[in-house]
Amino acid sequence: MKLEQLKIKAPFGAQVDYFVKWGLISSVIGVLGGVVGSVFGHCIRLASESFQNYSWLLFLLPVSGILITWLYRMFHQEKNRGTNMVLEAVSSDGEIALSTGPLIFVSTALTHLTGGSAGREGAALQIGGSMGTLVGNVLRLDERDKKVAVMCGMSACFGALFGTPLAAGVFSLEVISIGVMYYAALVPCLFASFIGAGIAGLMGLSAEHFEILEIPQFGFVPAVIIICLGILCAIVSILFCLMLHELEHLYKRFFKNPYLRILAASAILIVMSLLAGNRDYNGSSVGLIEEALEGHVRYEAFVLKMVFTAVTLGAGYKGGEIVPTLCVGATFGCIVGTLFGFSPSLCGACGMAALFAGVTNCPISSMLIAFEMCGFEAMPYFALAIAVSFTVSGYYGLYGSQKFVYSKTKTEFINRKAN
Numbered sequence: 001m002k003l004e005q006l007k008i009k010a011p012f013g014a015q016v017d018y019f020v021k022w023g024l025i026s027s028v029i030g031v032l033g034g035v036v037g038s039v040f041g042h043c044i045r046l047a048s049e050s051f052q053n054y055s056w057l058l059f060l061l062p063v064s065g066i067l068i069t070w071l072y073r074m075f076h077q078e079k080n081r082g083t084n085m086v087l088e089a090v091s092s093d094g095e096i097a098l099s100t101g102p103l104i105f106v107s108t109a110l111t112h113l114t115g116g117s118a119g120r121e122g123a124a125l126q127i128g129g130s131m132g133t134l135v136g137n138v139l140r141l142d143e144r145d146k147k148v149a150v151m152c153g154m155s156a157c158f159g160a161l162f163g164t165p166l167a168a169g170v171f172s173l174e175v176i177s178i179g180v181m182y183y184a185a186l187v188p189c190l191f192a193s194f195i196g197a198g199i200a201g202l203m204g205l206s207a208e209h210f211e212i213l214e215i216p217q218f219g220f221v222p223a224v225i226i227i228c229l230g231i232l233c234a235i236v237s238i239l240f241c242l243m244l245h246e247l248e249h250l251y252k253r254f255f256k257n258p259y260l261r262i263l264a265a266s267a268i269l270i271v272m273s274l275l276a277g278n279r280d281y282n283g284s285s286v287g288l289i290e291e292a293l294e295g296h297v298r299y300e301a302f303v304l305k306m307v308f309t310a311v312t313l314g315a316g317y318k319g320g321e322i323v324p325t326l327c328v329g330a331t332f333g334c335i336v337g338t339l340f341g342f343s344p345s346l347c348g349a350c351g352m353a354a355l356f357a358g359v360t361n362c363p364i365s366s367m368l369i370a371f372e373m374c375g376f377e378a379m380p381y382f383a384l385a386i387a388v389s390f391t392v393s394g395y396y397g398l399y400g401s402q403k404f405v406y407s408k409t410k411t412e413f414i415n416r417k418a419n
Contacts, residue, residue, distance in 0.1 A: 025139065026189070026192040027192075029149060030193070030194070030195025034156060037124055037158075037159075037199075038160055038199060038204075039203075040124065040127060043105075043109050044108065047109050048113075048284070051112065051115050052279060057115065058269075058279075060114045061116065064114040064317075065265065066259060068110055077100070077103060082126060083320075083399055084399050084400055085100070085401075087402060089133070089150050091403055096133045098133065098134055098137075100126050101127045101131060104123045104127060107317075108120060108318045112319065117309045120323065121158055121323060122322050124154075127153075128156055129153050129154050130153070131153040132146075132152055133146065135149050136149040152172075152185070152191075154171075155189040155193035156168075156195065156196035159200075163205070164197075164373060168197070169189045169193035170364055170368055171362055172185070177403045177405045178362075178402065178404045180405045211374075211375075212345050212349050212374055212378055214343045215346055215377050226384045229351060230354050231389075232336060233351055233358055234390075234393040236329075236358070237355050237389065237396065240325070240359060241397060241398060242396070243307070243310045244314060251316075258316060265311055265312065272307070276304065284324065284327070292333065294345065301331040302329075305327050321398050325355055325359050325360075329351040329354060329355025329356060330348045330351055330352040352370070353366050353382050353385060353386050354386055358396075361393070361404070366386045367386055395416065396419045397419070403416070403417055403418075
């Protein structure tokens with residue numbers, strides 16, 4: 001009898017130890033992520049507002065580009081692979097340099113200040129991963145626990161910047177290896193993301209929220225339209241990933257020197273911005289998302305945002321791909337809805353979520369982020385668009401280090417990296 005009691009008590013005790021241990025560690029990381037993420041978010045907001053108010057900052061793109069390149073060289077991070085490095089730190093034995101956080105913080109702010117087309121959430125994953133590594137080193141965590149700490153940091157900063165703690169907590173578990181989720185980090189990541197988002201709210205960083213103007217009653221014809229939208233978003237997501245990857249390769253092929261590479265990109269961005277006649281495609285372009293969900297946007301908007309983002313990030317400017325992805329999806333979805341004569345606002349929201357699923361290969365996170373940003377009322381539309389886009393988009397992705405452990409279409413182990 002005593003032996004049986006010991007067998008029951010031992011595993012229960014281990015779970016309590018785990019809960020207490022990671023409750024404390026994730027709380028520390030959540031507070032750090034919330035504070036740093038909030039400061040980062042406010043800095044990016046100020047940089048973006050400065051760019052909108054002072055149009056001449058566009059002509060400082062060459063200066064910011066040279067400074068970013070010099071900073072990464074000075075800290076011997078020329079081969080820093082950004083978010084891919086963070087993913088490898090969890091999926092393999094990769095190491096995140098502690099300089100990654102400060103470098104991406106300053107570089108992303110410079111990119112936004114001078115009008116580069118980039119987001120901030122991808123940068124947040126790097127800042128969070130760097131903080132998780134720092135906490136892991138300070139607490140002398142073993143390699144397995146350090147991976148959980150990295151995921152906690154990612155969730156905390158993502159949750160703080162976006163104000164979507166559910167999506168932030170799950171995204172870190174889902175994005176590393178498609179087909180396998182790191183459930184051991186579920187409690188730590190959710191704790192960290194909710195604390196990070198809470199701290200950000202206290203520090204005056206507002207959550208992203210968009211309103212859908214019209215949600216038609218769900219039925220057969222609307223379902224067919226949204227399925228078509230999901231297929232089209234999958235195609236656009238593949239094109240976007242190919243554009244980002246191939247343009248980076250072309251830059252490196254024709255401009256071996258990183259300084260020449262980023263100077264060429266700055267010249268292209270300045271010319272494109274002047275030809276566009278506005279600043280809609282510079283920065284993260286959140287304004288375009290709002291326009292799309294209001295039901296009106298220019299037909300070429302999604303293509304221009306893709307090109308601006310690929311030119312910016314491919315050359316070495318720093319920032320995230322997530323908000324530009326949401327922008328491309330929202331504008332494309334709005335256009336499809338307009339052409340189909342079916343609620344452009346709803347199609348914009350569905351396109352935003354579907355494209356996010358297509359490029360990140362994270363359908364659960366995509367649904368959660370759609371619910372947290374746009375509400376639950378359009379749930380069947382979101383679910384269909386995301387599921388279809390995830391399936392049809394194949395094995396393409398933003399992050400080359402992302403692993404597909406299991407096939408998207410068969411119950412078989414494939415263990416391959418994203419295209």
